[in-house]
Amino acid sequence: MARVVVDVVLKPEILDPQGQAIVGALGRLGVEGVTSVRQGKHFELEVDDNVQDDAVAKIADTLLSNPVIENYTISRK
Amino acid sequence: MARVVVDVVLKPEILDPQGQAIVGALGRLGVEGVTSVRQGKHFELEVDDNVQDDAVAKIADTLLSNPVIENYTISRK
Amino acid sequence: MNVDTVENAERTPEQPQPFAELGLAEDEYARIREILGRRPTSSELAIYSVMWSEHCSYKSSRLHLKQFGEKVPKTDTLLVGMGENAGVVDAGDGWAVTFKIESHNHPSYVEPYQGAATGVGGIVRDILTMGARPVAVMDSLRFGGLDAPDTRRVLPGVVAGVGGYGNCLGLPNIGGEVYFDDSYLGNPLVNALCVGVMRTDGIKLAKADGPGNLVVLFGARTGGDGIGGASVLASATFDETGPAKRPSVQVGDPFAEKVLIECCLEIFAADLVVGIQDLGAAGLSCATTELAAAGAGGMDVDLDRAPLRDASLVPEEILMSESQERMMAVVTPENLDGFLAICAKWDVLATVIGTVTDSGRLRMRWHGETIVDLPPRTAALEGPLYRRPVERPLDQDALNEHDGHALPRPRDAAGLRDTLLRLIASANLADKSWVTDQYDRFVLGNTVLAQPEDAGMIRLDESTNRGLAISVDGNGRYTRLEPYVGAQLALAEAYRNVATTGARPLAVTNCLNFGSPEDPAVMWQFTEAVRGLADGCLALGTPVTGGNVSFYNQTGTTPILPTPVIGVLGVIDDVTRRTPQGFTTDGALIYLLGDTRDEFGGSEWAHVVHGYLGGLPPAVDLEREKLLADVLINCSRDGLIDSAHDLAEGGLAQALVESCLRGDSGARVVLPEGADAFVTLFSESPGRAIVSVPRSEEVRFTDMCTARGLPHVRIGVVDVLDARLAVHFGSDAFDVPLRELRRAWTSTLPAHFD
């Protein structure tokens, strides 16, 4: 068994209302030094050892993200 | 400027319907070898260089996660 | 970055320009050069390309839509007619109501959640722009077959998007439609309607009057959203576009819009704007040219003042960006501080970007240089106009001749019972609560009727109980068989649905979803449907107040079923008099109003049982619709009936089942003597409704129908305690327990989407 992490983030040109809301809140909380926040999704998959990265990429492409608006990265832990 | 990543995941004892739904969908798509999926949130913060980890931890603790149901990890990119 | 200035354009007249890639035809480009007396700058080209796109200029449809203005019925209820962001209707007591429906079809296919969400967001801003508080939304949805894998991707996303945005705005969703047909598989239809309310003296118009007044851009920052969306995404088919070339879509921020709504309403209440326009398709290009064209005629804009989300955007992109949740207002210098203070209160970013002039030119500067200098009317009002070739489809005659009269029909009790159960469980007739339970129908506390009632109803005024009712309807199969009649059937159904609740239908909005206007057969469908709708509105006395045309809904060369979706708005003096759909009064008598004929062309029965489409749609009689509506409205006013439900797809059987289940009451039905049981139960003849009449009112009720000449026949009685629907015909009968009906009717959607 292996743990694979897929992080899905909105493409940089796409509006991220969630991140904006957080920046706004940090401002109101008086926290300084944070200039931008982007919020994405984080998936932790437990996969059999024989599951290769390209299989995970396919899952990420079709199910975990919409390539029209999102990018993803895959990492093994 | 530095990029700090905060990943927030539900505590193991909290039900994760989204993760379960993904496992179900994988089954319908005929994808094999994925035994479990947990979905969490992924934040990418751009912070000034003088923002220390403990400051980020405070943000993660009070705003980005709810300690009642979630755990988080911080990493610098 | 080299910016193309007017000066540069004059210096380099022969520089080649990508007009074709931007969707402009060669002669269109030539006309731009003629208008300007030089080649356009790339920013001007951007403006013309989006403003002259099908989506914004209505170049293929305008010629035909004129009929809505020419055949306008005599009415004193119209406060603002076609041409503004939305029409406005006088609802009485000083109330004005504005409503409009709009499509967001292509984006919803590409990214179902965001496509549908921004569809709701866009129409809500249109309504807000009229000066109204948005008070409800509706959604008319069409998908590919229920079993198609892609429907599983598209439908849940669309529904979550409609709900996600509307719920977050705090607008009740009070009705809509969900249909399935294979023709929509690669082209789902997502049509969103919004209705808003204001005082009659609060109507706002989109014009930039008063030279010297300031132009304020407020709301969200401008980003690279849906650049080219207006012309590329909404006006050209994208079926050959591979994943890599997928157009970028817009992402909505409903929270930003909610705040923008409250901010605008406060600004309106303080009377701080001269004119206002929302930024939708074609963004800043559209808002600046339209405001200027409708007002003093000119405007100077400093484009670098527009707040950006992405600092790398170039002027062309800023002009074409479809970033959501933005508005543009024209404000007098004296009122600017007040305006900005309200924006600050709501944490809404507001920036003065220009001034109104009477120069007759829209001039834009970028880093001190002039990049746009054009007569705004030519972009906003004087776009190209096409008389597209029209030709009756080659297969139309054959389609109409093969009317399916030989399709085997059930005759005996068991066969009729099976057919009933099969039909109520079929995709288009099954319960839609899997969809509608994802929509908040309670918020704002004025929802008197919502789905699954025949029309949604909203209380306008707590002190007087004045209210409005709306229904949206369409039927692509009827329209395919005979577009002229199909459009009138959709109109008639929406009109009837409104009257069924007790409200008087007053005005119409419409969303015309068709294939490519470059296909003469599609153009025939379109022109016939428009003619039918215009004639129908004239006959019913309900003017068209606005709407939207969506072309290019096709996969390859195969168009969708031609689908005009019609919304009818009505007003009711006293919402406590509304007529609900469910049977609730024990012993009440069930009457069938109207005439039932053997009409199965385009019916659900032919579709579900035989997979058949042919013949002619049911005949429409608009005089009869008016009569039926009058009777239903009077019955509501005089308290003669306890329930009413219109008959449409699935016929009497469907209506009986829905009234039983809605009221959780049984019914004993005896079909009229000598009538064909199958035809009586399943025919889709329009102009009909079922009502339940308390015994004490039967005489008054039948007297009224007789006096007015409305056919009415008693077909049964409500039996609250006997939990089944029993149907007697001739010497035969069948019955179905409510439990079994409910299971059949409610299981279909959950079985596919849960």
Place this chain on the structure above:
Amino acid sequence: MPRIGVVTFPGSLDDRDAARAVRIAGAEAVPLWHADPWLYEVDAVILPGGFSYGDYLRCGAIARFSPVMESVIGAARDGMPVLGICNGFQVLCESHLLPGALVRNDHRKFICKEQLLRIENAHTPWTSNYRNGQEIVIPLKNGEGGFVADQHTLDELEANGRVVARYLDGNPNGSYRDIAGICNEAGNVVGLMPHPEHAVEALTGSGTDGLGFFLGFPPFSGADGPDSSRSKVESGAQA
């Protein structure tokens, strides 16, 4: 006339409904603004439903830090009756005035329906017009209404009668132990996922079963309200 504050955050949606419910119940609805710390001497506060600040991060997570909440948290600790409905419930949990948290519905869809509930604790200021065990129907509408807490907390809530209302006839969102509403130890702070303010008129909403939530004033006996001469409700909270 009792004065009941209704807070408006940016993104609050049911604030008008809550104010209307208060008025129908015969009290005065006092609008409170998120950016102002003042409570204007109200006798009780309602945190209404909606999507405060968009609720993109976690529902209620950002509202918790608003100036008005600082005052509400202080007043609640001093015994002022506070009712959080839906988003308001989420804000109360995020503010740690109530234990547990509200997570995405187990079926992952927003749900809007008329919901059957059982009142389990009729001794809070908000439920004193009901009987223990009384069944009512009021609208439920949420995307993140699943109440979760650890076993220990759940047991404690149960043992001390702090479950205020429970779902009947099917659990609509995966809430642990069918919990629809809870209160704090003192009983003055109540969080409820369904919407009583949408059930106060026969004409709209789901009937009038929700009106009782707004009828429990003059204020709760534990509260040292600004107008302490006012008679107190007999059945104060039994912690």
